[in-house]
Each structure stands twice: as structure tokens, then as C-alpha cells.
Amino acid sequence: MADYNSMELMISVASRELENGATVGVGTGAPCAAAMLAQKVASPDLVIVFEAGGFGPELPEMPISVGDSRTFYKASLAGSMGDTMEYCARGFVDYTFLGGAQIDMYGNLNSTVIGDHAKPKVRFPGSGGANDFASFCWRMMVMTPQNSKRFVEKLDFRTTPGWLEGGDSRAKSGLPLGAGPYKIITDMAVMDFEPESKRMRVISINPGYQLKDVKENCGFELLVADKIKETAPPTAEELRILREEVDPYRYVIGR
Amino acid sequence: MADYNSMELMISVASRELENGATVGVGTGAPCAAAMLAQKVASPDLVIVFEAGGFGPELPEMPISVGDSRTFYKASLAGSMGDTMEYCARGFVDYTFLGGAQIDMYGNLNSTVIGDHAKPKVRFPGSGGANDFASFCWRMMVMTPQNSKRFVEKLDFRTTPGWLEGGDSRAKSGLPLGAGPYKIITDMAVMDFEPESKRMRVISINPGYQLKDVKENCGFELLVADKIKETAPPTAEELRILREEVDPYRYVIGR
């Protein structure tokens, strides 16, 4: 049994995608933890962006809200939601982390309803800033536990754009050119998107899992890269910083 | 010979149009003097608006520029040009004073060129904020010396909208509904605009002038109101405040 849990793994893997000097739009929880970890390990100048207006803070601790005071602590800007989203719309923000109740093979996300919109079985919060971040930020990533109920053939509601219907459908949609889903990081594997079809593709499998597990826990057919790597587990340093500095109360990484 | 000059008369007449609690967009010079005079005589809560972003100042002295520090002295807002113009566009600003090298019978103004635009005989500054103020503010007024070179049948260039071609042409133009030229105050008379045709109409004549003078010094045919009043001259109080408090160095009212 490994000395880390799947959340710690996902956060560590995600944090390595954030190079120094990059900009990343995040929400609370795991995405924020990944951004904080990146800042403390290899990317001190990572610019963290919050939709409510906080831009470039040095987060002293995990925010409870993307609008609380931590999100503009020692920030370069305590601006407005318009300011943040205009930065994104202008092409200034490289990455964003999003999630949802459902995701499909093109990385489209549902965080609005299960069932009929008029009288839903389950009402979820809706887009918030997710549709905006996914429309504007260059590379959208998702950290999520993987199972067939979440990875579905068809979304009940497409809240947030991935590659839409795949191929060149997003390029034709009117959304800013060249932006879209980049990596999907789950407890079992890491996926990217095949350049032509824009379909989700397994590129590395996490320690302790087989390709079989990954496929069985996905409601649609996954593409598989020619060479599949094993996902590099969290380093001792990543774990120490994550546990001692980023999330000492283990709100996100759990016990 | 009256104990006031025509500039003092025009400023006094103009100032009386500005009721307490009204908002007025002004530039430097006579319009600013009229607004300051109004504040000091009968309209202490007159909100003076400058295009560069000063909103609701208590002017300590005549500004040299519509963007200098006086324009936001003790102001309610030191904002942006966008802020000011959005207030106007939203319908918040009641009056504006504008001028130009030429004016026509519908109150359209030219402050751009004399001659051909590509290679002008004389290049003037252009719209600045004039077209914006005239488009957005409810009632546009002009203070100007009157002569046939300035009051012309046809403008060389229509910089700033008056009632356009008259009648309902402005209502059809796309400009905000209900806004347009209101009063033209000259050294000889005060004109308004006939409600149907939107043509300039003499409503009062200044002391010392005859209707004949007014008509002879106008390059187009003026309408004349059924009852023409004599323009009330500046009161002793208006003259005192204007000379001692508003323009002690006589930049505007001259010597």
C-alpha cells in the first residue's frame, strides 16, 4: 500500500503541469492545492487567478471561497470579476482546473442538472465561472475521481465547453481559437486528447492500476496512446509540502 | 452703454438654465463659468461633469483643462472618461454646453474642418467629447458670438449632432431618444428649436439688439416665436459673483 492517497497523487501530478511564470485560473479545493503546491515546489512566480477578482496572490492558506480575502493576499491586483475574466478573454491565462458531475469523451462538463432542466432530478450550482474559464483559458484541466457514472457517453447538460463534438467543432463554434481541454487527471490515470478527433486518450496509468481498471471505470470508449507511461507518484518533497504547508488541516487531501 | 459685456450676459443667461440638482457636462471657458456661477447663485447641488473623469467637483477656480486637478477637487468621483460618458449614456446628465466653428439651423456643430477633409483649409480639433455629450446628454446648449460666418446654411463638416436634418430625423438616427439641442445663447439673442421642424427659433432678444440684427447676423433663415421677450440682463449679484469669485482674472469674461 502506497504512503499517499489518490487525492495527494492527483494534486501532485496536476501541480507539475504549472510551469513558473504561468497563469492559472482556479477554484477552491484540489485545484487551489495544486497551484499552491506548484508555487512552493518549482513555480514561485505562478500567477494564481480567482474569478471574483483576486489576481496573483501569495496564498497564506487555503481559501474557503474564491472571493475571500486570502485570494488577494499580497496580490498584484484586487480587481473585479470583469478584470479577471477580461484577462482570461484576452489570452493572458494559460491554465484552468475545472470539475463537474459528468464529463464526456471530449472533455465537456456538466455542473448544472441531472434530468430535465425544467424540473431537474438534481440541481447543481451551474456554470459559475467554469464556462468562462473553459472558454477563455488556453488549457483546461480536470482533477476527478474516475467512475462510469461520472465519465459518461452523453451529458445530461453541457454546462462547460470541452472540445464540443470533437474534430474541428470547437474551432467552428465561435469560442476563442486554440483553447480547450488539455489533461484529465483521475485517481487511476492521466488522459489527454487525441489531436485530430479530440477524443480523450489514456497517456499514463497511476501506480496500482491497470488499463483494464481505467476502461472499466469509464462510460465511453477511451483511446489509448501508443506508449503508456506509469504516472510518476508524488515525491517525498511534494508530500511534505502538501501535508505540512499547503493543506495542514487536510481539508482537501483528507486523513 | 450697459455695465456688462456680452460674455457676461451669455454666461449669466446660461447659468439660469441650470436648476439645483441638475447635472451638466462642460468644457473649459464660458460653459464652466456658467456652471460655477449657477452653483454660487441658485444651484449649490449642481453636479458638474467633466469628460476626463471628474464628477461633481466643488471647483475652487477655473480649470485650464477638463482633465486638470481642479475638475475633481472635492468631487464625488475621480473616475475615468468611460465613467463620465457612461453616466451620460445612461441618461444621468441633463445638460451640456458645446460650441464650434459653425452651427446650422438644426443645432448641428462643426469643430473638425473647413474645406475638404482629406486636405483641409483649416483643421480644427475635432469632436473630442462633444459628439459624445451631444449624443447622450438630454439638453445641449451653445454659447457663442453670433455672425453669418458661424451660423451657416450648410456645415463643412457635421462633427456633433444637433437635430440632424430636423423633424424626426434624429429620432430615427439611432441616437438616444428625446435628447437634443435645447437653447442657443448668443451675444444678440436666445434661440430654442421649434418642436415639429426642430429649426432654430428666436425666443428672446438681448438688450440693445433688434430682431433685424439677429437675422442679419445669421446665415440661415431663423424662425421667430410668437412672443419675443427681452433677455433679462445679468443681475448685480450675478455680475459680482462672476467677476469676483468665478473669473477674478477675467480669463473668460475679458476686460
Place this chain on the structure above:
Amino acid sequence: MNVIESGMGPVFSNPDPDEARAFFRKKNRTKTNKVMSLKEAVEKFAHDGDYLAIGGFGANRTPVAACHEIVRQRKKNMGFAGHTATHDMQILSAGEVYDRLDVAYVVGLEARGLAGASRSYIQSGRVKVTEWTNYSLTMRLKAAAMGVPFLPTRNMMGTDTFKYSGAKTIECPYTGKKLVALPALYPDVAFIHVHEADIYGNARFKGIAVADLDLANAAKRLIITTERLISTDETQRDPSSTKIPYHVVDAVCVVPFGAYPGTMPYEYFSDEAHIKEWMAAEKDPETFKAFLNEIIYDCKDNEEYIMRNGGFAKMNELRALELMIPKEKK
């Protein structure tokens, strides 16, 4: 102009700038003392059926006391702009204040979890819902603030969020690109909580603005709730610090801790324990009824609410939390 596609969601407010201009033209701009109780302000300026919008961001510089007062006065059939509406939404849902909802983010409490009562109210089918995004709602307010009937953006396209919105897509006259056109949103009444305001309504706040600057300009009636009054000498001394000028303000209500149990930047942190209480109470209708009586209906005003929730001792604790003052140093 040729509209390419139209969302099927209803637009709950009139985007016509000329209608709004006629209203704003009549607004009083004299310097009048606008200080009144929150009770009086809500009675006077918030009416059943009005379209309501509030400032802040969920539980951050949110006019919570105003939401309580709206519920206390049992306002009904309002429209509501739900841009990251979290605890504010919990309160308004508890009172079933609204029956039509522009949604960007609702029924959630961010990292805290989901708001059960808000969720069941919306799932009941008694609420008309149109979908938007946080940025889209901000831009709809900006369009209103700018006095134009719509603004173009590049989000929402290709999604059901667009399909269930009231937006349209158009073609850019310069680039031929497809754009979303968002209709202006002029709320009938809005509440914004700030740190400082003078008696006329010149208001200041610190920290993020969220959508409040555009909201202040877009709203037909605006009530400012403020932690404290400051002198007009002070607002006039430093007009660069004024965020909301008095001209757009209809009432100034002095409400210390008016954002509690949410966060007020540099003043007090959110009371997470109390918000957890809410979430727990929401689970059982009877418990929730009693809870609401205790903290809203049986409270005369915000002061009583604060006193029932620990008074100054609690507020001092939350201040220390907000300022990250280590316990031992207190």
C-alpha cells in the same frame, strides 16, 4: 440584424436603454441625507415583484443583513440575479423571496458543500430559471451601466448553458467571428455592502470589487449598507477612493457586521460554524423553521442577530481570523 441562434430562456428584465434613461433622468442628484434604517430602506425601495440584485460574492462582502430584512418583510415574487449566490441564496430561498432566477452559480456553498433548501426550492419547479455564467451576468450589468442594450462576449457558445440562456449569437461586423450578445440587465433594486460611506452615499470598500461597480450603475434603486459612516469632508478629501458616488444611491444604512456570517475584507472572517449550523438545520423542515425564527423572524434587526450569535466576543474572534492574528498574540 441576423441573429444566428437564440437561447430559449426567458429574459426577466427589459434591456431597452431608452426606458432606463427615462428612469435615470428623474433620479434625485441633490446632496440629501439618505441615512435611514435598513427596515425603512427595504420598505421604501424593495417591492414584491421587483428584480433584485445584490453585491459581493456569495459570502464575501455580501449584504447579508439586507437579505435577512427582505425575508423578514416577507417580500415575494422577486427576480434574482444568482451570480455565485451562496449564503445570500440560502437566505432568500428560505424566504422563498424569488420566483424567477438568472443562474450563474446557485444552490452551492463553494468548498462548504451544497445548500439543501435552495436546491429543493429550485427543484420544486416553482422557480423560472434561465442559465448564464458569472462573467455573462457581470457583462449584462456592464451593458446596463454603459447604456447599451447588449454587449458581445466569446463565452457560452457550443453549450447547453447558451441553449437555456436568454442570449443570442451574432456575427462580428469586422472579423466575421461568431459572438454571444448578452442583453443588458437593469435590476429594479440592488443592495451593496461597503466599509465606509458618507450620509449622501459616497461609498468606499477595500478588496475585490466583484461586479459591484457595474451593479451600482445598472440598478434603478440602490441601497448601500455600510460598516460605518464617514464624513463628507473625508470623501471629498480623497475622491480617488470613492468607489460608488452618491448620485446613484437611494439609501445609506449603517449596519455594523452587515456581511456576517460572511467575510468582510480586513474586518471579519466568515463564521464557518454558523454556516454549518444553517446547512444542518436545512436538512429538517421543522428544525429549519425554528432556526429561521430564531435568527431572522424573531430578530428585530441585525444587531439582535449578531448578539444572538455571540456578540462582540465572536466578532473579535472573527476579526482575529480575518487578520490572521495568531491566538496567543491576542
Place this chain on the structure above:
Amino acid sequence: MNVIESGMGPVFSNPDPDEARAFFRKKNRTKTNKVMSLKEAVEKFAHDGDYLAIGGFGANRTPVAACHEIVRQRKKNMGFAGHTATHDMQILSAGEVYDRLDVAYVVGLEARGLAGASRSYIQSGRVKVTEWTNYSLTMRLKAAAMGVPFLPTRNMMGTDTFKYSGAKTIECPYTGKKLVALPALYPDVAFIHVHEADIYGNARFKGIAVADLDLANAAKRLIITTERLISTDETQRDPSSTKIPYHVVDAVCVVPFGAYPGTMPYEYFSDEAHIKEWMAAEKDPETFKAFLNEIIYDCKDNEEYIMRNGGFAKMNELRALELMIPKEKK
């Protein structure tokens, strides 16, 4: 989409937001010390043929020293955004720096009169001119800042200002009203003068913003000239006061009195005597040539210009004027 009418003026810059996004994506966002001399900044970031825009308003918080340096380095064939361009325009015209001009307000000095040399240069026919208005230029910068190819407004219609502009009219998809669509303006290079900035470029100013917040975001390259440096501890202590964050800044140049002979709010008032000297000198080509050598071409930098114009004694006088400190009290 059906365009109702099109202005006949050329649009001197590309409004395509995707082209701009590709550029902004590559901009460096690491915290690097960007302090350099104005000479170096102009050499590095302002090129012949660039589209230039500058902050402030004519002779108010205007980067005058930057305009001098651009002329001193004899930049040519630039595009220029003339939104209430007064003394800045005098300087750039003296150097015949631009050959295409977006006009809102040019060749004037407001209450001071007209700028003769600017006027003759434009009347020479050697400058391509497109007409706009002050608000329209601001909105064009805002469109760029928002990452959209155009913004709608309700000005300009029915006038020759529209006819000789690069704007188009469209129909509102919601109200059917006719609107002006203004194309986004992304300047290649911009200069903004501020009161305080840190070494990374986090910048503050007091008083009116004019169009500077949108300009900072719209410009592909941005040079900040600042009256003085402040520590990053200070900008981080109070992010609410930062007007321009470092991410958009390419260079920070410390230039005390960098807006002289214009006004710098709360620092120094305009030197009207010196501006009158300009206006007088402009009247005769020979005199003007000598005058320009004296104050620009023969000056190493802004410090030498200030020293030649009265140095600290003059600056102290102008400070007293700005702060309205009565002489006898000095």
C-alpha cells in the same frame, strides 16, 4: 451580420482578438526587475511603424518625458491615438513621429488655444486621418481589453464624424435599435505615467484614470514612467490600490517630473508659461527648430530638460500651485 452603414475611414490596427490572444499568451509573467532608463525602454519597445498610444489626458498625467524621448530617437511612421492630445501631440507633431492618426481631439490645447505646428503638419496632407470621438477611442481600447473585436455604443450616428470614421452601424438583436459598432484597438506600444510603481511594474496613480486602465490592458507592450519607485512590500500590502498590475508591464522607468510641463495631480501644476513659449516658438520654423534643439534634441534626458526649465525652484513653485498653497504661506 448585416452592417447598416460603414464609415469610410481606414482602421489602422487589427481588431482580431485571436491574433491578440496569441501575442498576450507569450507575454512574460514572471516577477522580473523591469527598471530601465527611458532611453533604453524606447529603444527596446517602440519601433518605427508601431501604433502608439499614451496615457493621461493632453497635459494631465501625460508621459511627456516619453514623448520627448520618442522624438529624440527620431521614431517615424507611427500610428497614433489622438484622444484629447494637446501638448503630447505638439511634441509628437514637432518630430513628425506619426503618419496615421486616429483623431478624437487634436491640434488644440483646450482653453490655451491652438497648436500651430500640429495643425500645419496635419494640413500638409502627409497624415492619414480617421475621425472618432473621445468616448469612441476609449471604447475601442475597452473592446481590446475585453478581448472582443467590437463594442456597441450610441454616439456618432447621423454625423460626418461617423462618415469619416472606421466605425459601422448595426442593429441590436434585442431592441432593433441602431447602434455603432467600434472596432477593438490594440496599440503596439503604450506609455503611461504614474505616481508610484514597484520594480515589477505594479503601478498606482491618484486622480482621474482617463482611459489608462483599458489602455494598459489593450496595449501589446506597456512602458510605465513613474514619479518614484515604491517597494513591492508596499504594493502587496495594499493590492486594492494597484491600478496596473505588473503582468501587463514591459518596462518601469523612474522619471521624476515626467509629466512636466503638464499637470501631475497632487504633485505639480502645469507650467503655463512654458507651454506659451511653445506656442510662440511654433509660429516661426527657425525659432521652433532652435527651441526644439534647446529642450529636446540637445537634452540628454528629462532631468536635463527640467534643469534647463528652472529645476527644483520651478518645480516647487508648480507644486505650490497644484496644492493651491497661497504664496505668503510658502
